[in-house]
Amino acid sequence: MKGIKLEDCVAKIPDGASLMVGGFIGVGTSERVMDELVRQGKRGLTVIANDTARPGIGIGKLIDAGALSRVIVSHIGTNPNTQRQMIAGDLIVELVPQGTLAERVRAGGFGLGGILTRTGLGTAVEEGKNRIEVGGETFLLETPIRADFAIVHAKQADYACNLAYSLTAQNFNPLMAMAADIVIVDAEDIVPIGVIPPDSVRTPGVLVDHLLNRGA
Amino acid sequence: MKGIKLEDCVAKIPDGASLMVGGFIGVGTSERVMDELVRQGKRGLTVIANDTARPGIGIGKLIDAGALSRVIVSHIGTNPNTQRQMIAGDLIVELVPQGTLAERVRAGGFGLGGILTRTGLGTAVEEGKNRIEVGGETFLLETPIRADFAIVHAKQADYACNLAYSLTAQNFNPLMAMAADIVIVDAEDIVPIGVIPPDSVRTPGVLVDHLLNRGA
Amino acid sequence: MDAQTIIVKRVAQELRPGTLVNLGIGMPTKVANHLPAGVSVFFQSENGLLGMGPVPPDGMEDPDLTDAGGSFVTALSGAAAFDSAMSFGLIRGGHLDVTVLGGLQVDQRGRLANWMIPGKMIPGMGGAMDLVSGAKRVIVAMTHTAKGAPKILRECTLPLTSIRRVDLVVTEMAVIAFTEAGPELREVAPGLTIAEVVAATEAELIVPAEVPVMAV
Amino acid sequence: MDAQTIIVKRVAQELRPGTLVNLGIGMPTKVANHLPAGVSVFFQSENGLLGMGPVPPDGMEDPDLTDAGGSFVTALSGAAAFDSAMSFGLIRGGHLDVTVLGGLQVDQRGRLANWMIPGKMIPGMGGAMDLVSGAKRVIVAMTHTAKGAPKILRECTLPLTSIRRVDLVVTEMAVIAFTEAGPELREVAPGLTIAEVVAATEAELIVPAEVPVMAV
Numbered sequence: 001m002k003g004i005k006l007e008d009c010v011a012k013i014p015d016g017a018s019l020m021v022g023g024f025i026g027v028g029t030s031e032r033v034m035d036e037l038v039r040q041g042k043r044g045l046t047v048i049a050n051d052t053a054r055p056g057i058g059i060g061k062l063i064d065a066g067a068l069s070r071v072i073v074s075h076i077g078t079n080p081n082t083q084r085q086m087i088a089g090d091l092i093v094e095l096v097p098q099g100t101l102a103e104r105v106r107a108g109g110f111g112l113g114g115i116l117t118r119t120g121l122g123t124a125v126e127e128g129k130n131r132i133e134v135g136g137e138t139f140l141l142e143t144p145i146r147a148d149f150a151i152v153h154a155k156q157a158d159y160a161c162n163l164a165y166s167l168t169a170q171n172f173n174p175l176m177a178m179a180a181d182i183v184i185v186d187a188e189d190i191v192p193i194g195v196i197p198p199d200s201v202r203t204p205g206v207l208v209d210h211l212l213n214r215g216a
Numbered sequence: 217m218k219g220i221k222l223e224d225c226v227a228k229i230p231d232g233a234s235l236m237v238g239g240f241i242g243v244g245t246s247e248r249v250m251d252e253l254v255r256q257g258k259r260g261l262t263v264i265a266n267d268t269a270r271p272g273i274g275i276g277k278l279i280d281a282g283a284l285s286r287v288i289v290s291h292i293g294t295n296p297n298t299q300r301q302m303i304a305g306d307l308i309v310e311l312v313p314q315g316t317l318a319e320r321v322r323a324g325g326f327g328l329g330g331i332l333t334r335t336g337l338g339t340a341v342e343e344g345k346n347r348i349e350v351g352g353e354t355f356l357l358e359t360p361i362r363a364d365f366a367i368v369h370a371k372q373a374d375y376a377c378n379l380a381y382s383l384t385a386q387n388f389n390p391l392m393a394m395a396a397d398i399v400i401v402d403a404e405d406i407v408p409i410g411v412i413p414p415d416s417v418r419t420p421g422v423l424v425d426h427l428l429n430r431g432a
Numbered sequence: 433m434d435a436q437t438i439i440v441k442r443v444a445q446e447l448r449p450g451t452l453v454n455l456g457i458g459m460p461t462k463v464a465n466h467l468p469a470g471v472s473v474f475f476q477s478e479n480g481l482l483g484m485g486p487v488p489p490d491g492m493e494d495p496d497l498t499d500a501g502g503s504f505v506t507a508l509s510g511a512a513a514f515d516s517a518m519s520f521g522l523i524r525g526g527h528l529d530v531t532v533l534g535g536l537q538v539d540q541r542g543r544l545a546n547w548m549i550p551g552k553m554i555p556g557m558g559g560a561m562d563l564v565s566g567a568k569r570v571i572v573a574m575t576h577t578a579k580g581a582p583k584i585l586r587e588c589t590l591p592l593t594s595i596r597r598v599d600l601v602v603t604e605m606a607v608i609a610f611t612e613a614g615p616e617l618r619e620v621a622p623g624l625t626i627a628e629v630v631a632a633t634e635a636e637l638i639v640p641a642e643v644p645v646m647a648v
Numbered sequence: 649m650d651a652q653t654i655i656v657k658r659v660a661q662e663l664r665p666g667t668l669v670n671l672g673i674g675m676p677t678k679v680a681n682h683l684p685a686g687v688s689v690f691f692q693s694e695n696g697l698l699g700m701g702p703v704p705p706d707g708m709e710d711p712d713l714t715d716a717g718g719s720f721v722t723a724l725s726g727a728a729a730f731d732s733a734m735s736f737g738l739i740r741g742g743h744l745d746v747t748v749l750g751g752l753q754v755d756q757r758g759r760l761a762n763w764m765i766p767g768k769m770i771p772g773m774g775g776a777m778d779l780v781s782g783a784k785r786v787i788v789a790m791t792h793t794a795k796g797a798p799k800i801l802r803e804c805t806l807p808l809t810s811i812r813r814v815d816l817v818v819t820e821m822a823v824i825a826f827t828e829a830g831p832e833l834r835e836v837a838p839g840l841t842i843a844e845v846v847a848a849t850e851a852e853l854i855v856p857a858e859v860p861v862m863a864v
Contacts, residue, residue: 024479024480024498024502025498025501025502026502027479027498027502050516051556051558073556074556074559075555075556075558077556083555086554093554093556095554097560098516098520098557098562099516101516102515102517103517103520106517117565118524118566118596119524119562119565119566119594120561120565120594121565121595122592122594122595123561123591123595124548124592125557155496165515166496166497167480167481167496167513168477168479168481168496168497168499168513169495169496170480170513170514171479171515171516172516174515175515202515
């Protein structure tokens with residue numbers, strides 16, 4: 001069985017690990033995993049996520065605690081602490097256009113060697129990247145991203161660990177559930193098999209390694 | 217409103233057009249659009265699809281009628297008539313690995329310039345394609361595919377033309393609904409808005425150009 | 433009428449019924465409040481929603497349903513929710529009819545800079561690069577000058593968001609269309625002369641014989 | 649026991665509880681009937697189903713639910729359905745633990761040919777190239793010879809399915825593991841001598857001191 005206690009699960013994440021964290025300014029982020037990472041005093045983590053949320057919210061808690069050494073995100077505009085740590089040289093911030101980030105994470109999970117996009121061509125984003133011509137048009141080659149762990153927030157998990165998401169809390173979660181070696185799921189509800197019909201499953205249970213207990 | 221009669225809708229498809237047709241050996245293919253294409257005597261069509269189904273079934277009807285000049289498919293093993301026309305030189309058959317076909321159609325609909333895959337590397341599929349190295353590993357560059365029309369089969373359409381699919385009848389349908397200039401939908405049921413909850417919509421209604429009338 | 437109201441009211445006139453529109457964070461968001469009577473568009477929020485509605489009634493906020501700025505919104509009847517890859521597939525794939533974005537600078541060739549000020553403000557590009565590179569039509573909503581200095585320049589001095597030419601810039605002083613020929617003055621705000629607009633613009637404007645007054 | 653029964657019973661012993669398995673069309677499909685007692689695996693069907701079950705009871709067939717060969721199947725409790733891009737994302741992305749495929753030829757380096765015979769049989773590769781290139785473990789289930797001629801050769805004479813080395817070949821005569829060192833004879837069918845297997849094999853087999861008898 002994949003059920004695990006929050007504390008035991010987070011203990012499996014070593015200092016220096018890379019984490020994909022679902023969520024969009026905290027919406028669709030597992031707050032209790034963030035809290036427990038801070039409580040266990042993790043250090044030197046790399047986080048791949050849409051953003052670093054706000055101070056005291058979502059990934060912002062990891063920023064506040066100084067748990068991160070590097071983030072790969074599409075924006076940090078909502079978190080002045082991230083900007084402060086970046087300017088102080090305590091945090092490496094790699095900015096990736098949001099749509100490109102989604103495709104790079106997807107490529108990592110879907111076994112693609114990369115994707116070509118117009119986004120970023122001729123801008124600062126192009127630095128260090130290859131241009132590829134297809135049909136007379138120029139694109140940037142963007143490479144896959146994977147991580148050691150994915151912290152996935154779901155609305156529902158059934159006993160087979162099939163997942164369903166809710167509205168804009170979905171965002172990067174199902175993509176990240178494909179792209180990490182160890183997939184940790186925090187579901188708001190754990191439901192009997194069948195409650196999520198086969199056509200509504202967004203993440204098949206075989207992708208899930210650990211499902212956090214709801215109870216104590 | 218997007219509702220349209222079958223006959224009027226199919227009349228919009230000119231000879232020589234390119235059509236993406238959802239379905240997997242006929243499962244998830246609009247049989248009545250196939251029938252009407254045959255009845256209207258279309259000629260010289262290009263079909264992009266997983267396969268050509270079987271004689272008398274799905275895309276097989278278009279093969280039987282000699283309506284196609286070219287197919288881009290992953291296999292023709294279930295349709296001896298396709299093989300016959302190919303050998304006779306009446307039909308150009310371009311074979312694409314199934315997963316690569318899915319990604320090429322997706323790239324066409326998602327605005328990507330292409331994707332990199334290991335699939336086909338060092339095989340006959342590589343012919344005429346570029347090899348790209350990423351992180352010391354070699355991949356094939358596969359380019360996007362788009363079409364003039366997509367013939368999409370859905371389980372349900374609501375009044376906003378949001379679509380839901382059923383089990384293995386989904387296959388290429390939602391991908392193709394993104395990748396064609398004109399998207400024609402044949403839904404088994406037309407339902408009130410709300411019957412398909414926002415999280416269950418697989419194809420947003422804005423992508424749909426024509427929804428075939430259920431009635432006469 | 434203040435500058436912002438003039439701008440958002442004028443931009444709202446550009447929206448056509450039934451189109452898919454993405455409004456950037458900040459001033460562009462307010463365009464939704466000024467849709468002409470009878471015009472109903474679909475608003476996309478890049479965090480994964482199509483059919484975004486206004487702020488929910490007090491007490492009806494759903495933590496899983498926010499806009500791309502993290503503020504609570506509603507989902508209208510017929511809304512669809514999806515992951516970030518699909519959301520940017522809609523943006524990059526030519527399915528998004530219009531994006532309205534704020535701007536720091538626009539240059540002679542219609543290239544927008546709106547995502548960073550080196551050494552000062554590095555919030556990250558979020559979805560802006562994908563939106564500008566991918567939307568069918570890009571409208572920039574911004575004040576004509578900043579502290580008296582022109583923002584429509586010969587060359588952007590700030591890092592570009594995209595090399596793709598924007599289609600329209602709407603300021604409190606003028607409406608300017610960008611074509612292959614360059615920026616063309618299309619409308620002047622009530623009470624202003626063409627000379628005043630030209631003086632506040634560094635880029636070389638094409639001034640037609642007749643320049644109508646903005647009707648806001 | 650006929651050749652096919654020996655092969656599929658032996659392949660079935662390779663499947664581990666809780667893994668994700670894709671069985672190719674034809675003989676590999678029959679592996680599902682011989683799972684060892686207590687071993688429960690998840691079967692994927694590449695047309696978009698995870699959790700595929702056996703043939704439905706008479707009269708309970710759903711036209712929207714078939715396997716990759718187009719035959720009616722069931723969805724087990726906890727099944728998930730998805731589109732073709734997701735299906736091959738699972739295959740290419742390292743999420744598929746095992747694929748079992750038929751073979752026409754396998755060469756010294758473990759390269760499989762199973763998708764066409766030039767000038768004779770060109771059914772197309774379907775999903776085979778993705779499966780061989782992407783699955784974590786590739787098992788080939790085939791007869792040891794065809795009309796007396798070896799199928800395990802020094803070099804394939806037929807077009808390759810992938811340059812990726814398969815992991816295991818199971819025939820009615822032997823079990824052969826392919827490693828960097830080459831093909832190693834792991835088991836010999838009851839009643840056969842090692843010399844007989846070597847004589848029926850063109851590739852140069854590594855023969856360890858002890859070669860156990862296949863237990864089927």
